[in-house]
Amino acid sequence: MHRPVKAAAFALVILALAAVPALRPPAFYESFLFLVYLWVALATSWAILSGFSGYFSFGHGAFYGAGVYTTATLASRFDVPVAWTWLAAGVAAAILGLVVGAVVFRVRRLRGELFALLTLAVTFVVATVVLNTRIDGGPGVFLAGVDAPRIYGSASGSLYVFALAIAAATLAVAWLVQYSRLGRGLFAISDDEDVAETMGVPTYRFKLAALGVSCFLAGVAGGIHAVFVGYVTVAETFSLTVPLFVVLMSVLGGARHWLGPCLGAAFIVALNYAFVGGDWAVVGRAIIGATLILVILFLPHGLVGTAVSAWRRAHPAKAAPAAGTASMPAPARSEAARQPVMLRCENVHLSFRGVRALAGVTMEVQGGEILGLVGPNGSGKSTLVNVISGYYRPQAGRVLLGDDDLLTKGGHRIASLGVARTYQIPRPFSRLTVAENVALAAMFGAARLDRISAWHESGRWLAFVGLAERHAALPSQLNLHQRKFLELARALAARPRLILLDEVLSGLTPSETAHALELIRSIRAGGATIVFIEHNMRAVLEISDRLVVLNHGEVIAEGEPRAVIREPEVVTAYLGSAHA
Amino acid sequence: MPSATLLGQSLLSGVFIGALYGLLGLGLSLSWGYLRLINLAHFALAFLAAYLTYQLVDVGDWHPVAALAAIVPAFFVLGVAMQVFVHRFAIGEFASLLVTFGVTVIIESLIQWIWTADFRRLQLDHGALSWRLGPLFIPIVEAAMLLVTLALTCGTWAMLRFTYIGKAMRASAEDPDMAAAFGVDHRRLALLLSGLAAAFAGVAGAFIALIYTLFPAQIFTWVGVIFAVVILGGLGNPLGALIAGLVVGVSESLTMALTEPAWAPLVSFSLLIFVLVLRPDRI
Numbered sequence: 042m043h044r045p046v047k048a049a050a051f052a053l054v055i056l057a058l059a060a061v062p063a064l065r066p067p068a069f070y071e072s073f074l075f076l077v078y079l080w081v082a083l084a085t086s087w088a089i090l091s092g093f094s095g096y097f098s099f100g101h102g103a104f105y106g107a108g109v110y111t112t113a114t115l116a117s118r119f120d121v122p123v124a125w126t127w128l129a130a131g132v133a134a135a136i137l138g139l140v141v142g143a144v145v146f147r148v149r150r151l152r153g154e155l156f157a158l159l160t161l162a163v164t165f166v167v168a169t170v171v172l173n174t175r176i177d178g179g180p181g182v183f184l185a186g187v188d189a190p191r192i193y194g195s196a197s198g199s200l201y202v203f204a205l206a207i208a209a210a211t212l213a214v215a216w217l218v219q220y221s222r223l224g225r226g227l228f229a230i231s232d233d234e235d236v237a238e239t240m241g242v243p244t245y246r247f248k249l250a251a252l253g254v255s256c257f258l259a260g261v262a263g264g265i266h267a268v269f270v271g272y273v274t275v276a277e278t279f280s281l282t283v284p285l286f287v288v289l290m291s292v293l294g295g296a297r298h299w300l301g302p303c304l305g306a307a308f309i310v311a312l313n314y315a316f317v318g319g320d321w322a323v324v325g326r327a328i329i330g331a332t333l334i335l336v337i338l339f340l341p342h343g344l345v346g347t348a349v350s351a352w353r354r355a356h357p358a359k360a361a362p363a364a365g366t367a368s369m370p371a372p373a374r375s376e377a378a379r380q381p382v383m384l385r386c387e388n389v390h391l392s393f394r395g396v397r398a399l400a401g402v403t404m405e406v407q408g409g410e411i412l413g414l415v416g417p418n419g420s421g422k423s424t425l426v427n428v429i430s431g432y433y434r435p436q437a438g439r440v441l442l443g444d445d446d447l448l449t450k451g452g453h454r455i456a457s458l459g460v461a462r463t464y465q466i467p468r469p470f471s472r473l474t475v476a477e478n479v480a481l482a483a484m485f486g487a488a489r490l491d492r493i494s495a496w497h498e499s500g501r502w503l504a505f506v507g508l509a510e511r512h513a514a515l516p517s518q519l520n521l522h523q524r525k526f527l528e529l530a531r532a533l534a535a536r537p538r539l540i541l542l543d544e545v546l547s548g549l550t551p552s553e554t555a556h557a558l559e560l561i562r563s564i565r566a567g568g569a570t571i572v573f574i575e576h577n578m579r580a581v582l583e584i585s586d587r588l589v590v591l592n593h594g595e596v597i598a599e600g601e602p603r604a605v606i607r608e609p610e611v612v613t614a615y616l617g618s619a620h621a
Numbered sequence: 622m623p624s625a626t627l628l629g630q631s632l633l634s635g636v637f638i639g640a641l642y643g644l645l646g647l648g649l650s651l652s653w654g655y656l657r658l659i660n661l662a663h664f665a666l667a668f669l670a671a672y673l674t675y676q677l678v679d680v681g682d683w684h685p686v687a688a689l690a691a692i693v694p695a696f697f698v699l700g701v702a703m704q705v706f707v708h709r710f711a712i713g714e715f716a717s718l719l720v721t722f723g724v725t726v727i728i729e730s731l732i733q734w735i736w737t738a739d740f741r742r743l744q745l746d747h748g749a750l751s752w753r754l755g756p757l758f759i760p761i762v763e764a765a766m767l768l769v770t771l772a773l774t775c776g777t778w779a780m781l782r783f784t785y786i787g788k789a790m791r792a793s794a795e796d797p798d799m800a801a802a803f804g805v806d807h808r809r810l811a812l813l814l815s816g817l818a819a820a821f822a823g824v825a826g827a828f829i830a831l832i833y834t835l836f837p838a839q840i841f842t843w844v845g846v847i848f849a850v851v852i853l854g855g856l857g858n859p860l861g862a863l864i865a866g867l868v869v870g871v872s873e874s875l876t877m878a879l880t881e882p883a884w885a886p887l888v889s890f891s892l893l894i895f896v897l898v899l900r901p902d903r904i
Contacts, residue, residue, distance in 0.1 A: 097715070148898055153715055154659060158848055159897050162890040165845045169887045179883070281841050285722060292719060323730045330726030337719050338710050
């Protein structure tokens, strides 16, 4: 189905549901559906950050609660029209979320569990503040006489429509996000955030944006719920029910797809209703607990996730990206005459708790050359690559790309300035297909293509490295040699000026090595500058224009390759000193 | 400004509640630090033990010590069984959080089904007993809990630090593959550790039954504070958990004495947020 058709079908379903109160169903059905919509909105809004990016928030209750109390306070105490309080509820929740995110996402190497606990702690802090200030003060807030704008004759029918509207809006936002740049970036973050940043995804901003949107929607849903229940208390609002239910619903349905949390929410609310009253409620809770365990153990991707991958297996003939010319793609830029200096490292120092990894590295990369960067294990080659690509921040020194000092920029800015790298041990995004991996680089690197062009671009680079056949495979289905070439295709698709190749040849057979060297030569012919880190000395000598030798974090030699490797200091570094 | 007696008494009650935080945190900290298992079900186990203690002492008319002696080995076995399950399904760190939440919900339902959602209070003859120390009252049960907590914490610390088993556990937490290459049987250690953690939950539960009024929803009220304690103390660090427990307990009860009681949760969570943001490598 095409997207407009899908959108029209979605709108029709929503309109049909909106007409339900006109049929005057028993109040039970109306409130049941209201709760379904509420939880669809909460679970789906949660998934926009947590499901897509993998940062599971246990603080959704805080953002929902911020919405609940904003509406309760404004409507009951200041007589603000209810519709406006809902907007305010969303804004208040979004501001709370952005403040939390701005602090929390700055924590370097923030891990998922840490984020979960931090957001949980935020919930308790917000609850305590609300409980002890005039916002609530203890007894709870009555929304006496607060009424939603009338759409139908009855108040409940009108609220029903608003709940439906927020659920539909949340689903639409989740859908749009999933297929947007933002969504692509979030999926990359969930697979490997460091690589995503290095490939040009502004991870900090994306996480913050997703959190803001997610909180806004949760806040509005909270505001609508406050009017529905009519009496709000801290204990109910900030209980663990909200965070745990949204996690459960999303995991059950599939958190990485916009439709997943929606199915999960409908299922859980229905299950809860099936066991109303007395002993049955207890049984219902136990069943929910057991369901969670079974789903985690046997359907870790959720219902929708499992269905999608099964469907993909059954219909592998998804249109391949156009292959383009298999031999040599159009040059990334015009054949650059050797510019004097493309990259300059000046006196770069980096220590890890006293271990000196780089001890004042000064070197240059000239435009259009292939620079071999060699040295014994532990000499600081990969560390230097990590500094240039923005992963490590050195304690002293400068790294200049043209006139830009890279050390003042985040990893994603460095990528957009035209630096790309490969990893010694390939680090593909494991839950994206081969073509999606490459397309992502084209979207976020220096190339900055839109989704469609990036898709076509990916076909071109996959053909270039010989992986066109495997475009629909997941990285785990590739062998090492193919994964190395996938790394290469990803780096190239960004259309970089400077490519850092970190041991692309290691583990390859001689014939694969020959193929790889051929590719590297034609990349240079396309105009890019290459820094080539390698242990295979024959390959280095064969391909490099110049050589830089590192040892113990210092440059010990540089110049014409065959001359450099005969220098006594280089020989000593590799072979040890002669005792005789 | 409250009187010195009131401050002294609230300091004392802070120490006692802090000891309970440390005791509950001990098992959680061990399984998180050494097994990479975020065991939410730890709280449910503690409350299951609390209800069993209530049943044995109040209905069965056992002596509390006898109840404890029955519960601890039973919970050790339960802990071992849980670890067998975790191992069988290769449950990772994050999945463990969700799976043990499911277990918690099931245990909570079980408790509610057997003992209903009503409040349960153990009536003890010696429950109200306390020593007088100048103007201060020292409740005996709480003092016993403090001593038991100290003994268990120091014992665990010494075991990890000095015995072969403890060293093997630490090695295997650092790098399981490398430890295995040196002949450490990670699986058996994990069974032992998980059994110990559950047994600690059993001890904590028995004291909860002796000190507090029980109702099923209480399971969740402890989650936040104890996680704060565990993280503040450092994962897998028994002494750290106790010290963090005492710090949080004392600062909470001083907050209660000096301001409104309801402000107390703010202390532990603000502390937690500061530590997590400033020193994220602790975890």
